[in-house]
Every structure is written in C-alpha cells, then in structure tokens.
Amino acid sequence: MRTILPREFPMSNFDFDLFVIGGGSGGVRAARFAADLGKKVAIAEKKALGGTCVNVGCIPKKLFSHAAHFSSDFEDAKGFGWSSNRPSFSWHDLLTNKNKEIERLNEIYERLLVNSGVQIIRGHASLKTKQSVSVEGHIYTAKNILVAVGGKPEIPEFPGSEYVISSDEAFYLKKLPEKVLVVGGGYIAVEFASIFNGLGCDTSQLYRGDLFLRGFDFDARTFLANQIRESGIDLQFNCSIKKIKKQNERLIANFSSGEEVSCDLIMYATGRTPLTENLGLENLGIKVDSKNAIKVDENYRTNIDTVLAIGDVTNRVNLTPVALAEAMTIVSYLYGDGKKRVDYNLIPSAVFSLPNLATVGLTEEEAREKHKEIKTFITEFKPLKHTLTDNHERTLMKLVVDNASDLVVGAHMVGADAGESLQGIAVAMKAGATKTMFDETIGIHPTSAEEWVTMRQPVKQ
Numbered sequence: 001m002r003t004i005l006p007r008e009f010p011m012s013n014f015d016f017d018l019f020v021i022g023g024g025s026g027g028v029r030a031a032r033f034a035a036d037l038g039k040k041v042a043i044a045e046k047k048a049l050g051g052t053c054v055n056v057g058c059i060p061k062k063l064f065s066h067a068a069h070f071s072s073d074f075e076d077a078k079g080f081g082w083s084s085n086r087p088s089f090s091w092h093d094l095l096t097n098k099n100k101e102i103e104r105l106n107e108i109y110e111r112l113l114v115n116s117g118v119q120i121i122r123g124h125a126s127l128k129t130k131q132s133v134s135v136e137g138h139i140y141t142a143k144n145i146l147v148a149v150g151g152k153p154e155i156p157e158f159p160g161s162e163y164v165i166s167s168d169e170a171f172y173l174k175k176l177p178e179k180v181l182v183v184g185g186g187y188i189a190v191e192f193a194s195i196f197n198g199l200g201c202d203t204s205q206l207y208r209g210d211l212f213l214r215g216f217d218f219d220a221r222t223f224l225a226n227q228i229r230e231s232g233i234d235l236q237f238n239c240s241i242k243k244i245k246k247q248n249e250r251l252i253a254n255f256s257s258g259e260e261v262s263c264d265l266i267m268y269a270t271g272r273t274p275l276t277e278n279l280g281l282e283n284l285g286i287k288v289d290s291k292n293a294i295k296v297d298e299n300y301r302t303n304i305d306t307v308l309a310i311g312d313v314t315n316r317v318n319l320t321p322v323a324l325a326e327a328m329t330i331v332s333y334l335y336g337d338g339k340k341r342v343d344y345n346l347i348p349s350a351v352f353s354l355p356n357l358a359t360v361g362l363t364e365e366e367a368r369e370k371h372k373e374i375k376t377f378i379t380e381f382k383p384l385k386h387t388l389t390d391n392h393e394r395t396l397m398k399l400v401v402d403n404a405s406d407l408v409v410g411a412h413m414v415g416a417d418a419g420e421s422l423q424g425i426a427v428a429m430k431a432g433a434t435k436t437m438f439d440e441t442i443g444i445h446p447t448s449a450e451e452w453v454t455m456r457q458p459v460k461q
C-alpha cells in the first residue's frame with residue numbers, strides 16, 4: 001500500500017505540531033507517542049481523561065463483571081467443603097471502590113501525558129479551520145489535528161424512551177434495581193444482563209431478533225443463550241418494547257407481544273453513535289457516512305489532508321486495542337517511516353457475559369462462504385471445577401479449519417475466562433498455525449484450554 005505523507009507546513013507558524021481532540025484511549029496514545037518523539041502536542045478533553053474505556057466502558061464493566069461472578073463463586077465453594085452464610089453485597093461499596101479506581105486511572109493518564117510533555121487543555125474543542133481548533137474561546141493552531149472523540153450510546157425514540165437509561169448511567173446507579181429489563185443483543189446488553197443478574201437483580205434481556213450477538217458464530221451464540229438462561233436471566237428473543245409508562249416509582253413496559261411488565265429500571269444497549277456533534281466538521285466540509293462516522297483513508301486522513309481521525313468516531317472496529325493500534329499507526333505515518341499498518345484481520349474480542357464468549361477469525365458461516373471446504377471441531381464439556389459443584393455451567397470450544405490449507409481460520413469459545421484463552425489462540429492464528437500444529441502442541445493438563453489441542457474428530461465437514 002502506498003503511503004502518502006502529509007503536506008509540509010513551516011512549524012514556526014503553529015502553536016503545536018499535533019492537536020488531539022479527545023482524551024480517550026486512541027487520543028492519549030497518539031498524543032503521548034508523538035510528544036515522546038519530540039513533537040509539540042496538545043490534547044483537549046472536556047470530561048475525565050481515559051474516555052469511554054476507562055470511565056464508562058471496558059474497565060468499570062470488567063470490575064462489575066468480577067463483582068457479579070462472586071455470587072456463583074460463593075455457591076460453588078460449598079462443593080469444595082467451604083460453608084458459611086452467604087456474605088451480603090453492598091452496591092455502595094462496589095461503586096465507591098470502582099470510582100476510586102477510575103479516579104486513580106484518570107490520574108495515571110494525566111501523569112503519562114504530562115511526563116511526555118503533552119499540554120492538556122480542558123474544555124470542548126471544535127475545528128475552526130483546517131489547522132486551527134477552538135477551545136472555550138481560545139484558538140490554537142496546529143500543523144495536524146487528530147480527531148479521536150469516540151462515541152456515545154444511542155437510544156431509539158419511542159413513547160416513554162425518556163425513562164430508560166444507557167450504560168453510561170448504569171455505571172453510577174444510586175441503587176441496584178430489584179427488577180431490570182436490558183434491551184439489545186450486542187456486547188453491552190449481554191454483558192450488563194449478566195452483571196445485573198449476578199448482583200442479584202431479577203433480570204430480563206430482550207432482543208428484537210431470533211438470536212442475540214448477530215455476527216458471532218451461530219453455535220457459540222446458541223450455546224451462550226442456553227448458558228445465560230441456565231444462569232437465571234429471562235432471555236427473550238423476537239421481543240421489543242413498544243412503550244413505557246411511569247407509575248409511581250415503577251416503570252410499566254408494553255412488549256411487542258402485548259405483555260405488560262412492571263420493573264424499576266430499563267437499560268437500552270442498542271448501539272453507539274460517533275460523537276461528531278459540535279465538532280465543527282461542517283466548517284471544513286469533513287465527510288461523514290450515513291451514521292455520522294468520519295470517513296478516513298488508509299492513513300486515517302479525512303478529506304481535509306491536515307485533519308485525521310481514529311477510533312470509534314470512525315465507526316470501524318470499535319474496540320480499545322484497535323484505537324491504540326490506529327494511534328501508533330498515525331504516529332508512524334506523521335513522524336516515522338509510515339510503514340506501520342493495522343491488520344484488521346484476526347482481531348480477537350470477548351463478550352464479558354457470565355460465562356464469557358470469545359472469538360477470533362471467521363465464524364463457521366463466514367468460513368463456508370470464503371473457503372471451498374472447511375471442517376469444524378467442537379468440544380463441549382463440564383469444566384473440572386464444576387464436577388464438585390452444583391453449577392451447571394458448561395464450556396464450548398470450536399475450531400474452524402480450511403481444508404485446502406489446513407489453516408485454523410476461526411476459534412470460538414464460551415466458558416469461564418474465554419477471553420484469556422483466546423488471546424493465545426489469536427497469536428497462533430496470526431502466526432499461521434495449521435490444525436496439524438494445534439494437534440502437535442502438548443496440552444497443559446488439567447485445564448480447559450488443553451481442549452484446543454486435543455480436538456481430533458471433525459463434527460461438520
């Protein structure tokens with residue numbers, strides 16, 4: 001791929017070499033690494049540093065997920081001889097500890113930026129010209145501007161939609177609901193349904209289609225749906241809410257089926273949208289797509305050559321590690337040899353439901369379209385830990401193999417710590433591991449992960 005380097009402008013005319021709008025994962029990474037190369041860099045952020053991931057995303061979500069897991073851990077412990085009264089749970093303590101940790105991370109982000117020599121500018125930034133930005137009335141000029149403002153939850157409008165919350169508010173609830181409805185079938189809905197359920201809320205998850213987690217492997221989605229129902233969540237497919245009324249402190253939801261359900265919290269996790277409002281994109285005629293995501297070329301340049309964009313605001317692969325990789329690529333493009341590239345193939349990811357679903361590569365359905373002939377290997381079992389517990393959680397592991405090359409083209413897992421297991425599988429797949437290499441690898445006994453290297457008989461050809 002040809003790398004087009006940005007046009008040269010004399011530095012002396014600018015306040016900064018790089019002005020980053022947005023202090024989330026991608027923005028902070030780009031700012032720090034550019035400053036470490038001796039560039040004069042500013043970053044503007046109106047909220048806490050760290051963006052979605054640190055403040056209202058990955059990190060607090062994973063902490064909540066750990067909290068939710070304890071409820072089954074206490075039950076499971078009985079099978080191993082532990083007996084005691086079930087400890088009580090304090091949402092207030094969890095929230096306090098979580099908030100403390102997030103503040104610690106905010107400070108770390110600030111320190112990293114300051115130590116790299118990045119100037120942090122507090123306030124809302126918008127583009128003025130192709131080389132200037134306005135923040136709270138001040139104008140700053142920069143040779144290049146990087147837009148890394150991320151996204152925000154999107155909730156459809158319908159009668160009563162003003163009563164629902166998004167994941168942003170779920171991270172700061174004053175009290176846990178007794179009965180909660182979670183609407184949506186993507187990462188966030190599935191993860192929060194498990195969190196609420198694990199923390200003791202009576203939880204229903206409603207998804208408008210036949211089976212949630214569209215785009216993931218069918219066997220894995222189906223298996224996870226069964227596990228989630230087994231964990232106590234009332235999972236309803238082909239179900240949506242038509243309207244919501246408020247009665248005293250309760251919310252009454254009217255389902256598409258005609259059913260009326262009373263609850264005390266309704267959370268919508270129906271997708272996210274790029275945060276492009278009031279950014280001044282229109283001042284420059286920066287092109288966006290039908291979902292308002294900023295359009296960029298292979299070097300993350302917008303149609304204005306001095307303005308670049310990365311991360312969720314470009315709505316491509318909306319994952320923190322992808323934004324970080326894009327940031328490193330930008331720095332290489334602007335200030336290095338421009339050779340660094342993000343490989344958008346084989347990006348692993350995990351849904352932190354309880355149990356987790358993790359995946360890398362092609363689903364069986366995609367592999368059947370892309371390759372002439374494939375084989376799939378599936379193992380489904382009760383993990384050793386649960387041979388002594390009353391927990392019915394089971395694990396599924398699946399490999400998708402291209403017959404012609406013997407390459408493992410897809411790996412999917414539903415089970416405890418599936419995300420941890422799949423990271424190593426992703427490395428093997430990126431290195432071009434074949435099924436024969438998996439078979440020749442010695443397992444670590446006794447683990448669930450050893451099943452990756454002991455699946456011998458294809459289940460589907």
Ligand code: NDP
Binds near residue numbers: 207269317349350351
């Ligand atoms: P997703 O886009 O993943 O899922 C949105 C869900 O909401 C889909 O099930 C969709 O249904 C449904 N939906 C959309 N519109 C409506 C509507 N009007 N009424 C009812 N249902 C609707 O969004 P999320 O909010 O879950 O997550 C956003 C992104 O954040 C993810 O794509 C991911 O990139 C990232 N993320 C990653 C995480 C991780 O790595 N663990 C965790 C959390 C988020 P349908 O399938 O029918 O379109």
